[in-house]
Amino acid sequence: MSHYEKAGVSIDAGQQAVELMKDAVKRTHNANVLAGLGAFGGMFELTNLPENPTLVASTDGVGTKVKIAAKLGNYAGIGHDIVNHCVNDILCAGSGVRPLFFLDYVASSKLEPTLVATLVTGMSEACEKLNCAVLGGETAEMPGVYQQDEFDVVGTIVALMDKTKVYPKASLKAGDALIALPSVSPHTNGYSLIRSIFSEDEYSQAFEGIPHLGDALLAPHRCYLKELNILEDAKVDIQGIAHITGGGLVENLPRILPEGHSFSFDRSHWTCPPLFKLMQEKGEVPEIEMFRVF
Amino acid sequence: MSHYEKAGVSIDAGQQAVELMKDAVKRTHNANVLAGLGAFGGMFELTNLPENPTLVASTDGVGTKVKIAAKLGNYAGIGHDIVNHCVNDILCAGSGVRPLFFLDYVASSKLEPTLVATLVTGMSEACEKLNCAVLGGETAEMPGVYQQDEFDVVGTIVALMDKTKVYPKASLKAGDALIALPSVSPHTNGYSLIRSIFSEDEYSQAFEGIPHLGDALLAPHRCYLKELNILEDAKVDIQGIAHITGGGLVENLPRILPEGHSFSFDRSHWTCPPLFKLMQEKGEVPEIEMFRVF
Numbered sequence: 001m002s003h004y005e006k007a008g009v010s011i012d013a014g015q016q017a018v019e020l021m022k023d024a025v026k027r028t029h030n031a032n033v034l035a036g037l038g039a040f041g042g043m044f045e046l047t048n049l050p051e052n053p054t055l056v057a058s059t060d061g062v063g064t065k066v067k068i069a070a071k072l073g074n075y076a077g078i079g080h081d082i083v084n085h086c087v088n089d090i091l092c093a094g095s096g097v098r099p100l101f102f103l104d105y106v107a108s109s110k111l112e113p114t115l116v117a118t119l120v121t122g123m124s125e126a127c128e129k130l131n132c133a134v135l136g137g138e139t140a141e142m143p144g145v146y147q148q149d150e151f152d153v154v155g156t157i158v159a160l161m162d163k164t165k166v167y168p169k170a171s172l173k174a175g176d177a178l179i180a181l182p183s184v185s186p187h188t189n190g191y192s193l194i195r196s197i198f199s200e201d202e203y204s205q206a207f208e209g210i211p212h213l214g215d216a217l218l219a220p221h222r223c224y225l226k227e228l229n230i231l232e233d234a235k236v237d238i239q240g241i242a243h244i245t246g247g248g249l250v251e252n253l254p255r256i257l258p259e260g261h262s263f264s265f266d267r268s269h270w271t272c273p274p275l276f277k278l279m280q281e282k283g284e285v286p287e288i289e290m291f292r293v294f
Numbered sequence: 295m296s297h298y299e300k301a302g303v304s305i306d307a308g309q310q311a312v313e314l315m316k317d318a319v320k321r322t323h324n325a326n327v328l329a330g331l332g333a334f335g336g337m338f339e340l341t342n343l344p345e346n347p348t349l350v351a352s353t354d355g356v357g358t359k360v361k362i363a364a365k366l367g368n369y370a371g372i373g374h375d376i377v378n379h380c381v382n383d384i385l386c387a388g389s390g391v392r393p394l395f396f397l398d399y400v401a402s403s404k405l406e407p408t409l410v411a412t413l414v415t416g417m418s419e420a421c422e423k424l425n426c427a428v429l430g431g432e433t434a435e436m437p438g439v440y441q442q443d444e445f446d447v448v449g450t451i452v453a454l455m456d457k458t459k460v461y462p463k464a465s466l467k468a469g470d471a472l473i474a475l476p477s478v479s480p481h482t483n484g485y486s487l488i489r490s491i492f493s494e495d496e497y498s499q500a501f502e503g504i505p506h507l508g509d510a511l512l513a514p515h516r517c518y519l520k521e522l523n524i525l526e527d528a529k530v531d532i533q534g535i536a537h538i539t540g541g542g543l544v545e546n547l548p549r550i551l552p553e554g555h556s557f558s559f560d561r562s563h564w565t566c567p568p569l570f571k572l573m574q575e576k577g578e579v580p581e582i583e584m585f586r587v588f
Binding site for chain 1: 309340354403436440
């Protein structure tokens, strides 16, 4: 007799996860949310529409950073990672982008209700800061697809903007200044390379300028919205924004440049953070590869 | 020296996948799509807004059906599966739901450009039928997270509706008729149980009423939009819709019923399709479990 639980999928575990996370999710629900958890589809009423209302959407994952989180049993930051990664992507779309809602997908070989709840609670905390609703999500048990104790996290964000305020602006031109905002960690990129540089035993060790390698590697992807608001308040006329994710500086900056244009920067203008210095030296990673991956 | 490719992630393979799929994706792009592939976020202009404009969104995966597809090297239907699963979910939200756009996520231990392109082409074909744009997506290589040759597929759909046309209607009442629309396969649910019933060798075999088990198991999740339109054209006053996915009839039908109401059906009104009959008998699955899983 083959009950579903014996085949490796527990429907009750899914329900238990929903119970554990629902309060955090509900805190993100503003008056625009008409239906959320439990509905077949989340419903979000559109109000205060801008002129030329246009939706901006992005789907992403956090890559193999999840493996380090799984190894250290430290999942608290991963929810922030996925939300902030998605938000930063859509901030590149134009000025005045307003995040509306976020949907998540969490899958693993075995559904651990507390893991799922920790992840979704982190997402909810990150969303709450942005007045962005966690509108729906899916948890999936995939025995035989995921390796034991491993999981993946996927997020989708939908935001609203005015289509005439799109980045990069047509006025972006040669001679414009490039402003770099520092990350707090490798964020969510390059973790397969990182894991080939360090042994798992080293995650709990200290290195020069790094009290705990694992904590440094798991520092959540930051959201750049606050800095953008400061620049806008200071009347900086932003021409375009590039989110430096997979492909690094080498591939992401050209995405916003007009044809025939390139960018240059002076490496002496910034100090390489200890973690990146350590990775480059210990992994003997060529500088161009550092720029391409991180 | 640890280049990224040696660490198990090929950035070039990602670019190659984009090349292979971009024509199919572009065919889904109507005049509302302002930015798609290559942009940090997909942009979709909102036009012909209904009264009380409200977005409906859903994220889902196709479960371990991907394992059978991977085993048989037959991925063509999986793209249709994920789109149609998502669409059916949001059709439950109300009448006149209009799909706007879809985003996808494909991850595996190793990124095979042709696999990704086949999946996304399938998604694009399913979306094209619905005038729904494939607005963006992400492919991720996750060595060490996914088992070898395994992959996962996640989709998110966003649609537009009038919030006053929501299902279930307040007029849903005791005595209303239940109309069941047949599926063409287990769609995207119960595949872990299915895989525990059949050996991999049996996928290529014939059974009573089933010329090829693998083909029967991989028949793509159908989209019920056409049937709904027929019912609406025939002036059937639909009170609510339940998409029978994970949790089966037992858990999904009550989701649309008012408190204190239940449903009943007469098993003699339908014939059990050969595939479901075979699964129940061969797997010795109790009838209540069949109703809960499928």
